Amino acid sequence: MRKIMPAQNIFFITNKDGIFNVLNQIREVESNFSRGQIIVEPASLNTAPAITLAVKHLAEREKIALDDPIIFLPADHYIGNKENYLELVKKSMGEIDGHIGTIGITPTKPETSYGYIRKGIPMNGFFKVLEFKEKPDGITAQKYLDSGEYVWNSGMYIFSAKTFIKELRLYVPEIYALLTQKFETFLDQFKNLPSISVDYAISEKSDNVVVFEGKFGWNDIGSFDNIAEIYQDKNNPKHISIDSKNIYVHSDSNRLIATLGVEDLNIVETTDSILIHKRGKGEEVKKIVKYLKDKNIKELEHNLIVHRPWGKYEVLIDNLDHKVKKITVYPGAILSLQMHYHRVEHWVVVRGIAKVVQGNEEIILKENESTFISSLTKHRLENPGKINLEVIEVQTGNYTEEDDIIRYDDAYDRVG
Numbered sequence: 001m002r003k004i005m006p007a008q009n010i011f012f013i014t015n016k017d018g019i020f021n022v023l024n025q026i027r028e029v030e031s032n033f034s035r036g037q038i039i040v041e042p043a044s045l046n047t048a049p050a051i052t053l054a055v056k057h058l059a060e061r062e063k064i065a066l067d068d069p070i071i072f073l074p075a076d077h078y079i080g081n082k083e084n085y086l087e088l089v090k091k092s093m094g095e096i097d098g099h100i101g102t103i104g105i106t107p108t109k110p111e112t113s114y115g116y117i118r119k120g121i122p123m124n125g126f127f128k129v130l131e132f133k134e135k136p137d138g139i140t141a142q143k144y145l146d147s148g149e150y151v152w153n154s155g156m157y158i159f160s161a162k163t164f165i166k167e168l169r170l171y172v173p174e175i176y177a178l179l180t181q182k183f184e185t186f187l188d189q190f191k192n193l194p195s196i197s198v199d200y201a202i203s204e205k206s207d208n209v210v211v212f213e214g215k216f217g218w219n220d221i222g223s224f225d226n227i228a229e230i231y232q233d234k235n236n237p238k239h240i241s242i243d244s245k246n247i248y249v250h251s252d253s254n255r256l257i258a259t260l261g262v263e264d265l266n267i268v269e270t271t272d273s274i275l276i277h278k279r280g281k282g283e284e285v286k287k288i289v290k291y292l293k294d295k296n297i298k299e300l301e302h303n304l305i306v307h308r309p310w311g312k313y314e315v316l317i318d319n320l321d322h323k324v325k326k327i328t329v330y331p332g333a334i335l336s337l338q339m340h341y342h343r344v345e346h347w348v349v350v351r352g353i354a355k356v357v358q359g360n361e362e363i364i365l366k367e368n369e370s371t372f373i374s375s376l377t378k379h380r381l382e383n384p385g386k387i388n389l390e391v392i393e394v395q396t397g398n399y400t401e402e403d404d405i406i407r408y409d410d411a412y413d414r415v416g
Contacts, residue, residue, distance in 0.1 A: 001073075002030070004086050011037050012075070013054055015044045021307035024330075043191035047072075047155075048201035052168065052175055053190065055161045060183055066162040069093040072198075074155050078230055080217015088214040092158050095125055099210045100167060100203065101158035102129070104151030106215040110141035113283055114220065115153035115199075117211050129209040132199060151213050154220070157198060163208075171205045172196070223282025224248070224266040224275070246279060252304070271304050272318070309412040310335050311388070323400040327391040329354075329383040336410035337380045343397030343404060345373040347381070352389035355382040378408060 001010050007030055014022045019040055026033045039057050041050055051072055058064045071093060079085045092101055104117050104127075115135055120128035132153065136144065144150040159167075168176040178189055203209050219226050228248035239249040240258040249257050252270040259265070264279040277285065292300035305314045310333035317324040329335070329352075337357065347356070347370060354365040357380035358373060365371060373379045375397065383389035407415045 001089075003082075004090055007033065008037070011039055011054065011058070013039045013041060013050050015041045020309045024307045024312060027330075041190070042187050045190075045193055045195040047198045048172065048175060048196045049190065049193045051157070051164070051198055052179055052193075053186075055164050056179060056183065056186060059161045064161065066165075067160050069096050069158055069160055070164075072157045074220075076221050077154070077156075078217075078219040078221050078226075080219070080230075082216075084214065084216040085218075088212055088216065091125065092212040096158045096160070096210075098163050098208070099126075099159065100163060100206055100208050101126065102203065102209065102211050103154050103156040103158070104211040104213045105154050105218045106213055107145050107150065107152050108215075110138060110145045111152065112136060112138055112141050113222065116141075116144050116150045117153050118150055119211060119213070123210060126210045126212045129203075129211050132204045151211060152218075153199070154218060155199075157203075158212075164202075167202045167206055167208065172201045175201070223285065224250075224268055224277070225279060225282030228266050228279065248279070271315070273299050308335075309333075311383075313393075318400075321396065321398065321400075323395040325393045325395070327381070327389075327393050329381060329389040329391070331383055331386050331388065334382040334411055335380055336405075336407040336412075336414060337378055338408065339378050339406045340375055340397075340404050341406075342375065342399035343395045344375050345379075346394040346396075347371050347373065348392045348394075350390050350392055352383060352387050353385040354389055354391060355384045356380070357382075380409075 012022055012026065019038055023033070023035060023038055039054055041053060054072070055070070058070065059066060064070075071089060088103065092103065102117070104119070105114075107116075112135055116133040118130040118133065120130040133144070133150070165176070165179065168179060172194075175193055178186055178193065181189070219230055221227060221230075227250070232248065236249045236251065236257070238251060238254055238256050239247070240256065241247055242259070243261045244259040245263045246265075247259050247262065248266045249259075250268045251257055255269060257267060257269060259267070266275070266277050266279055266282065268275040275285070275288070289300065291297075305312060311327070311329045313328065314326045315323065316326055347354070347365070349365045349367055349369055351367060356363050356365055356371055357378070358371060359377050359379070363371065381389075381391065409415065
């Protein structure tokens with residue numbers, strides 16, 4: 001979107017648990033991105049409440065004009081042809097007028113994992129929407145494709161704040177009623193809003209919805225089948241395939257993976273888990289997720305790369321009595337002043353300069369230098385330099401989980 005609008009016009013919506021994950025990843029591509037451009041949901045509901053929060057924020061906090069066009073984009077979509085896509089975005093934002101607009105994708109196959117939109121009469125570069133259709137079965141999807149009357153529903157919406165508020169008042173009065181309250185009241189009561197998508201709340205009820213049709217290599221990355229489709233022509237150099245076909249391999253650790261005499265598989269390997277499933281079964285991975293939840297298996301929530309306000313860490317080894325992390329601290333960032341009961345830590349600087357508080361002592365560590373933090377010792381890590389600080393941390397002890405942290409001071413209000 002930076003190609004067609006200034007970065008300060010781009011906002012992200014996420015929940016409070018995801019804010020620093022989102023911010024740190026954005027700053028990897030837009031280093032000066034402001035924390036103020038992340039809108040934090042008080043509760044994780046659905047797209048209708050989230051969009052309402054964004055509209056209220058833009059109108060009352062950013063003071064945008066109520067007639068300005070706004071485009072809402074799911075963050076997990078793949079765009080193959082960016083030029084075609086951006087041309088369609090510019091066109092739709094320029095011609096939306098008083099409509100609720102959505103972007104529809106010209107279907108290329110009888111896809112059963114997407115919703116569909118039925119097009120009506122053409123209206124000055126877009127189509128009147130006749131109806132929204134849920135994910136169809138294979139026979140129905142083929143009929144949709146053959147008719148030429150349907151497009152895939154991308155979930156991308158364009159409208160002005162004025163139009164959206166008008167539609168809310170007509171079709172979702174309980175959300176509209178809270179929208180009219182003061183910002184503080186809106187945030188406080190946000191958790192009580194219905195968890196409903198903008199499709200169900202407005203689009204499927206309104207007679208004011210139009211669709212802009214485009215074809216730009218779009219994919220809704222909802223499964224490993226989708227990812228395999230995107231990367232099917234990019235071979236994994238660490239995959240040895242003998243008498244195998246239609247195999248997609250992804251390895252986070254760049255580990256060698258060999259297949260022999262098999263076909264139609266997705267293989268996904270991370271440091272602590274391996275997933276192998278039949279191609280076409282990607283939507284059913286949720287069965288595994290349910291099993292992990294039911295059995296309370298830690299790999300479900302055990303993130304190997306964890307984002308923090310100050311940077312991130314990656315778990316390299318995780319055993320019962322020791323853990324090894326790679327810690328990245330961004331320039332100028334500082335960790336909390338903390339202490340541990342059950343573990344000791346060894347820090348080795350592999351890149352950058354570290355300022356370390358260790359008990360009553362403050363030391364500077366350069367590359368290839370190290371220090372030892374004993375249990376019950378207050379300590380703190382800071383990056384005073386201009387490049388990322390990278391530290392290898394080796395923890396040893398009878399308990400190395402993240403809840404063995406006592407914070408005494410923190411720049412990000414996490415004390416207590």
